[in-house]
Amino acid sequence: MAVQKLKVGVAGLGRMGKRHAVNFLHRTPRADVVAAFTPDDTEYAWAKVELEPHGVTIYKDYNQMINHEGLQAVVIATATKVHAEEALAAIEKDLHVLCEKPISLSIETCQEVIKAAKAKPHLKVMCGFSRRFDASYRDAYEKAEAGVIGRPTIIRSQTCDKHDPSGFFVQYAAHSGGCFSDMSVHDIDLTLWFFGEDIPVKSVSAAGVVAVAPGLKQYEDFDNAVGIVEFYGGRVAYYYCSRMMAHGQEDTTEFIGTEGKLTVNGNPQANFVNTYTDKGIIREVPAHYYGRFEYAFVNEANEFTAAALDNTKLPFNLTSALRAVEIGSYLQEAVRTGKKLYFDEVGNRVEHASL
Amino acid sequence: MAVQKLKVGVAGLGRMGKRHAVNFLHRTPRADVVAAFTPDDTEYAWAKVELEPHGVTIYKDYNQMINHEGLQAVVIATATKVHAEEALAAIEKDLHVLCEKPISLSIETCQEVIKAAKAKPHLKVMCGFSRRFDASYRDAYEKAEAGVIGRPTIIRSQTCDKHDPSGFFVQYAAHSGGCFSDMSVHDIDLTLWFFGEDIPVKSVSAAGVVAVAPGLKQYEDFDNAVGIVEFYGGRVAYYYCSRMMAHGQEDTTEFIGTEGKLTVNGNPQANFVNTYTDKGIIREVPAHYYGRFEYAFVNEANEFTAAALDNTKLPFNLTSALRAVEIGSYLQEAVRTGKKLYFDEVGNRVEHASL
Amino acid sequence: MAVQKLKVGVAGLGRMGKRHAVNFLHRTPRADVVAAFTPDDTEYAWAKVELEPHGVTIYKDYNQMINHEGLQAVVIATATKVHAEEALAAIEKDLHVLCEKPISLSIETCQEVIKAAKAKPHLKVMCGFSRRFDASYRDAYEKAEAGVIGRPTIIRSQTCDKHDPSGFFVQYAAHSGGCFSDMSVHDIDLTLWFFGEDIPVKSVSAAGVVAVAPGLKQYEDFDNAVGIVEFYGGRVAYYYCSRMMAHGQEDTTEFIGTEGKLTVNGNPQANFVNTYTDKGIIREVPAHYYGRFEYAFVNEANEFTAAALDNTKLPFNLTSALRAVEIGSYLQEAVRTGKKLYFDEVGNRVEHASL
Amino acid sequence: MAVQKLKVGVAGLGRMGKRHAVNFLHRTPRADVVAAFTPDDTEYAWAKVELEPHGVTIYKDYNQMINHEGLQAVVIATATKVHAEEALAAIEKDLHVLCEKPISLSIETCQEVIKAAKAKPHLKVMCGFSRRFDASYRDAYEKAEAGVIGRPTIIRSQTCDKHDPSGFFVQYAAHSGGCFSDMSVHDIDLTLWFFGEDIPVKSVSAAGVVAVAPGLKQYEDFDNAVGIVEFYGGRVAYYYCSRMMAHGQEDTTEFIGTEGKLTVNGNPQANFVNTYTDKGIIREVPAHYYGRFEYAFVNEANEFTAAALDNTKLPFNLTSALRAVEIGSYLQEAVRTGKKLYFDEVGNRVEHASL
Structure with missing residues (x-):
């Protein structure tokens, strides 16, 4: 057959x-x-x-x-x-x-x-969300699930692109929704994966700069931004997104728990080669996210196919994607307005910090 | 003689x-x-x-x-x-x-x-401020001064202690001024070193959790906290302080410029030994800050002595120490109240973000 | 079409x-x-x-x-x-x-x-020879060809397997030709790639031990062996093969030239995860060669296919494979007999070292 | 008092x-x-x-x-x-x-x-022998003594100097005793430390090249040499010494046991700084052995002083130093003559390999 x-x-x-x-x-x-x-x-x-x-x-x-x-x-x-x-x-x-x-x-x-x-x-x-299909993130998730780091409490995650002086990403910014919505949405998705997709947001704050691409200002966007998302239940995630890396793509995540820590891609590398010269020891870094995540996309294609053919469960829900977009938009608002945003435990905007 | x-x-x-x-x-x-x-x-x-x-x-x-x-x-x-x-x-x-x-x-x-x-x-x-005397931070500073990374724009810096289950640091918290004032003050000092000690603060926001030492709550302190300090002139520093590290002391800094990045202690290590067993490859980490900064303190003693004997300039000003304390206290206020703090360009508190 | x-x-x-x-x-x-x-x-x-x-x-x-x-x-x-x-x-x-x-x-x-x-x-x-199709070895080769390390002079290369206590490899040893012929043949092939496939051998010496698999003795084989192959023209390669690694597969190569060095897989890793616990920082290693070389085999399949369909040149000659087998057999003889083997510049066995 | x-x-x-x-x-x-x-x-x-x-x-x-x-x-x-x-x-x-x-x-x-x-x-x-006083080698020794790697079986150790184009070391070679006697003697000393100072040598073989300092030929010396020392009792050490490193001093040792491996200085570094630029990620390396071993010399001074004042035992015997010199001279003879040397179990030279 x-x-x-x-x-x-x-x-x-x-x-x-x-x-x-x-x-x-x-x-x-x-x-x-x-x-x-x-x-x-x-x-x-x-x-x-x-x-x-x-x-x-x-x-x-x-x-x-x-x-x-x-x-x-x-x-x-x-x-x-x-x-x-x-x-x-x-x-x-x-x-x-x-x-x-x-x-x-x-x-x-x-x-x-x-x-x-x-x-x-x-x-x-x-x-x-390709990182859900990446072997390293999955290994980290399994270790976290197995209790290796105790209770995941703090997440640091960054999506940092190699600087592209062609200005392509400036034009792109017109429709991208902004740096947090476009780039950090992956880091937010990882956060929801490790903290739970229903975890309620307590506050959001952020700061950004335009350092290398002045054209971004017309779109109220930034080429470097950092943000903090505080969750109810004693958990915090903080993010950095940048389009200014000289060395290449550097998407790094730390999952910090009460009893240990897991890092993914703490030492970015294009391959297994190190070059020793009178400049020192040099390790190259992938120029683009596809150099880091190629096989995650292949996994994604295969697992989506299998779920469709076999009518099995997808590895994450569509609502999780929605929440990632939502939190991205909060960060974007926070960085654009300079304001800190507050929420109650059921997700409504409130005026003041709850202590 | x-x-x-x-x-x-x-x-x-x-x-x-x-x-x-x-x-x-x-x-x-x-x-x-x-x-x-x-x-x-x-x-x-x-x-x-x-x-x-x-x-x-x-x-x-x-x-x-x-x-x-x-x-x-x-x-x-x-x-x-x-x-x-x-x-x-x-x-x-x-x-x-x-x-x-x-x-x-x-x-x-x-x-x-x-x-x-x-x-x-x-x-x-x-x-x-011992890190000012550390050979690695000095090397990073010289490289930054030499233009290796372009204009320093973003600083990420963390002071993370090995978790001490004895609870010593809880008692200590009664008088420490809080986690940002006690721990991150080093990271703030590094920031003033690399960005310039007169750089005006624009906004401060933070979030913290009590994850492993509930006793801290009586002092309104936290065992993990992250904060963002936004400066006028398009620069941002963000910090993480923690007393929860399972593996040891991990004080890491990234100086991110428009043309490159310098990291200090991105891969903490107690010494040059790696142990390969059926668990994988293991690298140990210093248990305390003195394991990392011992020779910085020795340098400090020698340079202070030389400055006193020869009437030469100290490597940094006392006012810089004051500013570090001040910014630390802003972060502490921000994490305690949950509020974002705003300042005008001459250092006065203001109510709203300046855009 | x-x-x-x-x-x-x-x-x-x-x-x-x-x-x-x-x-x-x-x-x-x-x-x-x-x-x-x-x-x-x-x-x-x-x-x-x-x-x-x-x-x-x-x-x-x-x-x-x-x-x-x-x-x-x-x-x-x-x-x-x-x-x-x-x-x-x-x-x-x-x-x-x-x-x-x-x-x-x-x-x-x-x-x-x-x-x-x-x-x-x-x-x-x-x-x-799968390593010829590995992205890292190819990157190293291109760098060497581009002159990054000057004249390649010394090669250190090892093929080290995770210890398999099941004893499978003992039975396998009956027909494998011995550790150098079976394992180091890859390292020899790399040597011929980087030094040139026609480079004449001057001397061969080796030493081996049986440390964990006593059953190997019946086949005059070893579970750990080191060997030196000296070439005419001022070049030396030295090899280590082992079936005793506790941590996993570790196939490492150093190409050392007059002006620099290239390493491949100096820090073996299964993926991009590091685990920080009270034991230190742990990095896992692939358990088998396929964990390291999977994509090399995929490349091999694709390039062989392209060469067959398009009648293009294969990336290396069959005679090179013959020479690798030959040098492997010399090392095997050297380790088995304890004797150093000598050759003249046209490949004939001679009794004494030529100086 | x-x-x-x-x-x-x-x-x-x-x-x-x-x-x-x-x-x-x-x-x-x-x-x-x-x-x-x-x-x-x-x-x-x-x-x-x-x-x-x-x-x-x-x-x-x-x-x-x-x-x-x-x-x-x-x-x-x-x-x-x-x-x-x-x-x-x-x-x-x-x-x-x-x-x-x-x-x-x-x-x-x-x-x-x-x-x-x-x-x-x-x-x-x-x-x-300064490495006996180095914190990392001592940590490795303690771990080996504690059984972390099972029975130490294979040692790989190298002493590799940064290439000094001034030719100083050529003049020095006139009286140094040759590369193995001068440089590898440290690696041999480490071998005697970990294998036991009385372990009898079974065979010695070596190969060397003159790649960057033709002046060495007049002294029958080499700027790169590799050697194997086989010991009775199923143990092997192999060495590499070089004066050709472009990147700096690289003294690396691997202690390989039946159940694990310990490496010392597998990733040489001058300090804790990494520089990320469009060339990749760069780590600098000490230019000289004193950059790696400074504190070992300080320990040596302090421990020698304490032993003299308190009449306590020195950490190793003078006879061990003699044996290191002796084995160094065997390697030197082996590399100079191209011959493999054989010994019986009590240290007498013999003509043929004992199997």
Whole structure:
């Protein structure tokens, strides 16, 4: 009996969309990419060469693609602003959905997608938080679950990009939702994973600077920002996001418990080589997040596929993705206004700190 | 011609006082310890055995000690609450002063000492911020000065102690001024060193938890706290202090600039040994700050001595120590009240964030 | 136009054969596994579940498999003693060959295969030295080629396995050719890569011990051995192989040149996690070579496939594999007899050291 | 009662002599340097400034110095060729002796000194193997003694100097005894410490190259050499010495046991700073052995002093120093002649390997 494969369509063939297409096509044994969509001519040309010969039909219209015969799932890697409507259209068509983060910068829109997904519980609808699929974060999580560090109490996590002097990320900032919403959302997601997705926020404060990309000011955004999220129940997470790293990508996390600590990527490295010269001992660092997380994305593709084919549980809930977006937006508000935000235990905004 | 040695008296022979006495006695070629003071019987007995045979006169009264014939300098390592009065008495007697940090938890009292010291410019009056004398921090500073990291913009610094289940530090908390004032004051001092001691504070926010030492609550103190200090001019420092480390002392700093980053003690280690067993590869960590900073204290003793004998400049100003205490007290207020504090560019408290 | 894929048969479905089958099937976009062979019932059963549903025909006879219609290439991962005859039969059938190392422990038999391969230059015949496909070794090689370390002069390389108290490797030793031939052959291959495959050997000496596996003595083998290979032209390599590591697999190499040094895997690690507890800071290590070299094997599959389909050059010659086996056998003789071996510049054995 | 201090004379004020003088003068509380000797005018001038003001009498004649009134001990840091005669003269005068390694390159001369020392058991006569006093090696030794690694079986140890293009070490090679005798003697000493000083040698083999200092050839010496020393009882040590390191001093040791491994200085570092730039992450390395072993020399001074004053046992025997010199000379012979040397269990040279 031949293996049954999940028939996947990939929407959006930009940097990340290309990677998803290739991963689902060549590195996900139980999936077949049967369709792809891009409105962009350059991406279309790429798809003709790289995808079509493998039996992928290329569409210039999203709605045509989701009507591709036999399609079972879509991977959404288009611009953030169309994520939600594409996800809703796919759910409507009874398709499983893997949507790049964030589903939307609007909490209401996120909730709409969650509601649509809940109405069709046979569908797998997942937001792509790649670190959940990273072997090191998973190892750390298992150790924490096994009690190696006692009660997780403090989380320090940073998402720091290599400085790109081309200014690409300045244009990108126009629609990114801001540095915390765009970058730290991963660190927030890790926090919810380790602290529990229902943990209530008590206060949020932040500070940011524009140090290397003055163009960010027009978007009220920052190239470096730090923030503290205090939770009810005696837990604190603090974050640093930056687009100013000279050396490369440095996404580091510390999970600090009452009896120990786990670090992930405390010493970033591109590979296992060290170079010893008269300058000292040199270790290179990945230039981009994909150099650090490539295999997490491959895992993501395989596990999403397995959940869809076998109707098994996804590793985390869509509501968790919503909360990450929400906390990201609080940090963004805190850094933009300079104000500290306070919440009561059921999540309502309040004026003053509760002691 | 015989070498002229600085005649030093050591006040207080507790844990740190003993170390100062031994360092000035045996590891500071240009100094002689001629007198020591302690009101404590156990410390007195120690001094009879360890100091007296080397020609040190032991006193039970501070004022008697500073009248010791020929005395030129005092090292003050008594309880914080008497630091200032002892420093003032020593200045009055025309003695150089090396005072353990902090001079006082009261800004006014600190200012009094600064005023007295300024009135006698021939005296060297220094507050003991040991990290200023640490070879690694100095190397980092020289590299930063040389432009290796561009403009220093973000500082992350932590002072994290090995968890001491004996509860000693809970009693200590009654008089320590709180975790930021006691521990992070070193990180703040580093910040002033690298950002400039006159840099104005814009805002201060913090969050803390009591995770392992419930006794701290009676003192409104915390065993883990994180804080952000935002400065005018586009610079931010963020701190973590903890008394909960399972593995040992971990004082780590990152100086992040527009063109690079310097880390100090990113990988703590007790020595050069690694142990490979079926558990993995294990590296041990110093249990206490003295395991990390021993030679910084030796440098401190030698440089203070040289400055006093040769009438050369001390490596940092007393006003810088005052500012560190002040910023520490802001963080302490922020973590205790849960409020974010705001300042204008000349240092006055204001109600709202300046944007 | 559909993509043309290389039709591959996999011979031998033991530990490594299974991995080759899966890699060619699922992680080599340009290859299709169409056939597999195993004489072993358990392996056969595995293949029925894991391979057959993907369209792979399973054979119990090697000669039948190589007659599979349309077959273009075979991967040989059977027992060492049949490698050569299977390779010869495949070449005879005009099939490309990727043969696990070593082709044979007999130099003459290796030469026979080389001769057969040379007679059919359109075929790609490769011996599987996986480290040639490892990203870190390749990075080191590129740096060395770029002159970063000056003239490569000394190589230190070790292949050290986690101690397996089950005694599996004792039985394996009956046919492995000995520790240098089986393990260090990888380090020798690296040496030939960096020093040049034609570099003449001047002398060989070695020493070994049996420390944890007394059963090795019956095979005149050792569980720890060190050896020195001196080359003409002022170059030396020294090796350590061990089956006694408590902590895991540790394959480390140092390429030492006149102006610098490159290390590969100087700090082995299973992933990016460090665990901080009262024992210190712990880093885990892969338990097996596949934990370190998994992606090298995937690269190997893809590059062999590309070379076969596109008729491009393989990254190294079959004669290099022969030389690695030869030098391994010299080390094995040296450790077994305790004698130092000498050679003249054209490779003949001589009685005395040339100075 | 005043402290009794050991009255020390320092012979030789070259690079290491100066350090000994300063260490005994300023960093050894229980010692007083009362005399120093140097035949060299520059060194004499240095001593007038640095030592005389501290009450040290400077001599231009060794025999006059050892007649200095009240002298109790001498530190010998002159040229190797006069070590032994100076040690013998000091013993004759009933003085304790700390002699820089090696006592002599001649085994017979070493034995003469040992005999003289044994005849006066109240004297402490020690050869300066500084690594015995290094905190990290001691920690490793304690762990090994505590059984952490099972039975120590294999030792890898290297002494690698930063390349000094001035050619100083070429001139030095005229009298150094060769690279193994001069550099690896430390690694051999470590081997005797961990394996036991009486362990009999079974075979010795080595290979060397002249890669960067052609001037060494006239002295039959090498700038890079590797050697294997096989011991009876199933133990092997292998060594690498080099004067070609671009990055700095790298003295690394691995103690490999049946149940674990201990490394010392596997990751050399000058201090705790890491520099992150667009070149990657850079860690600097000490330029000289004193950057690595400074505090070991200070310990050595203090422990030698304590042993002399309190008549306590020295941490290792003089015969051990002799054996280290002896094994160093075997390695030197092996690398010079290209021959492998064999020994029977009682230390006699034999012609063939014992199996």
